[in-house]
Amino acid sequence: xxxxxxxxxxxxxxxxxxxxxxxxxxxxxxxxxxxxxxxxxxxxxxxxxxxxxxxxxxxxxxxxxxxxxxxxxxxxxxxxxxxxxxxxxxxxxxxxxxxxxxxxxxxxxxxxxxxxxxxxxxxxxxx
Amino acid sequence: xxxxxxxxxxxxxxxxxxxxxxxxxxxxxxxxxxxxxxxxxxxxxxxxxxxxxxxxxxxxxxxxxxxxxxxxxxxxxxxxxxxxxxxxxxxxxxxxxxxxxxxxxxxxxxxxxxxxxxxxxxxxxxxxxxxxxxxxxxxxxxxxxxxxxxxxxxxxxxxxxxxxxxx
Numbered sequence: 001x002x003x004x005x006x007x008x009x010x011x012x013x014x015x016x017x018x019x020x021x022x023x024x025x026x027x028x029x030x031x032x033x034x035x036x037x038x039x040x041x042x043x044x045x046x047x048x049x050x051x052x053x054x055x056x057x058x059x060x061x062x063x064x065x066x067x068x069x070x071x072x073x074x075x076x077x078x079x080x081x082x083x084x085x086x087x088x089x090x091x092x093x094x095x096x097x098x099x100x101x102x103x104x105x106x107x108x109x110x111x112x113x114x115x116x117x118x119x120x121x122x123x124x125x126x127x
Numbered sequence: 128x129x130x131x132x133x134x135x136x137x138x139x140x141x142x143x144x145x146x147x148x149x150x151x152x153x154x155x156x157x158x159x160x161x162x163x164x165x166x167x168x169x170x171x172x173x174x175x176x177x178x179x180x181x182x183x184x185x186x187x188x189x190x191x192x193x194x195x196x197x198x199x200x201x202x203x204x205x206x207x208x209x210x211x212x213x214x215x216x217x218x219x220x221x222x223x224x225x226x227x228x229x230x231x232x233x234x235x236x237x238x239x240x241x242x243x244x245x246x247x248x249x250x251x252x253x254x255x256x257x258x259x260x261x262x263x264x265x266x267x268x269x270x271x272x273x274x275x276x277x278x279x280x281x282x283x284x285x286x287x288x289x290x291x292x293x294x
Contacts, residue, residue: 012252015211015225022212060231062252089235094247111157111232 004032005053005125010043010069011087012061016110020056020087023114027122040064044072047079054124059088059095067098074103083124087112135269135291136190137244143237144272147194147285150236151276154229159209159278166275166282173275173284176260179203180218182230183263186238188248192268192289194234196226200257202281218257227253233285 009020017036024034035050037043039061046052055073059066066086073079083105090096091109099107106124108117138146148165155163180203183195198206204215207225215222230253238248265271265288272287 013224013228013231015207015221015228018211018213060250060252089232089239089250091236091239110235111154113157 004030006032006035006050008035008037008043008046008050008052008055010037010040010055010057010061010066012038012058016058016087020117023117024121026114027118027125029122029125031125040066040069040072043069047073047082052082054121055082055084056087056121057084059086059090059099067102070099070102070104085120085124087117136289138241138270140270140272143241143270143287143289144274146240147233147237147272147287148274148276150233150240151283151285153236154232155278158232159206159229161209161278161280163276163278166277168273169275173197176262178259179261180223180226180255180257181261181263182226182253182255184230184234184253185251186248186289187251187292189245189292190241190248190289191292192265192287194230194237195263195286195288196230196233197284197286198226198281202283203257205280206283223255223257227255230255237287 009017011017021034024031035046037046041064057066057069070084073082073084085106085108086099086104087108089110096107108120152163155161179199181197183193185193200218203218203222203226206229207215207222210225210229235250238250242248267290268288269290275282275284
């Protein structure tokens with residue numbers, strides 16, 4: 001039987017992490033553990049000890065931001081293909097292009113509606 | 128209140144106020160589940176110092192300065208309750224975090240619109256102050272914008288203090 005996927009949410013805002021967890025709980029998808037990190041460095045530490053199937057990450061964070069995290073993941077063979085969805089207020093085309101070129105799987109701009117995010121995550125997790 | 132002291136920025140204060148309100152309306156509609164309306168400019172400035180919440184984020188790039196949201200503690204709790212879908216009766220760490228994120232989205236939405244005119248900008252992470260007798264000043268702003276917005280349960284004041292980078 002296929003194991004329920006673990007997810008990692010990376011955001012310095014506990015408010016956003018809680019909102020994302022609530023949206024994930026409303027997807028009706030079979031999920032494993034939902035892990036939380038406050039920045040990119042913490043995310044890398046968590047990934048070292050857990051098998052994660054999808055990362056949802058903010059861009060603007062202290063210590064290590066989402067772009068740096070994405071770069072680190074794409075440069076590491078074990079995480080090269082790990083799906084990463086960036087969720088951020090950054091809506092400028094240059095920033096989107098940079099994220100896509102670095103290998104972001106998808107991109108959600110804040111503010112988002114719960115329905116919009118739920119549909120996107122459901123589509124990604126059902127693959 | 129709007130101040131255009133120089134022509135160093137490519138947009139007038141009124142245009143920036145429209146952009147700030149557009150970003151505010153998007154946040155209220157998509158994540159707070161309520162409509163927001165822009166109120167007429169008051170005849171006199173709101174009281175200063177004030178009691179409540181001040182949340183601010185800085186900009187750097189070709190335009191420097193900051194964006195602010197000011198509201199009462201009760202409004203901060205109501206906005207946070209809508210945002211998190213959890214009831215908050217008093218200001219705590221979660222409310223401060225939620226108001227900071229709301230500010231991040233509104234000011235970030237404004238920044239995305241402004242970037243179309245001035246190029247790429249960077250934002251700081253939010254700083255949220257809760258207290259009594261709060262006073263804040265924007266020094267050396269070329270453009271100052273202040274607008275009041277109301278929704279079903281309260282009012283917020285939004286401010287911008289922006290200047291062209293001297294570099």
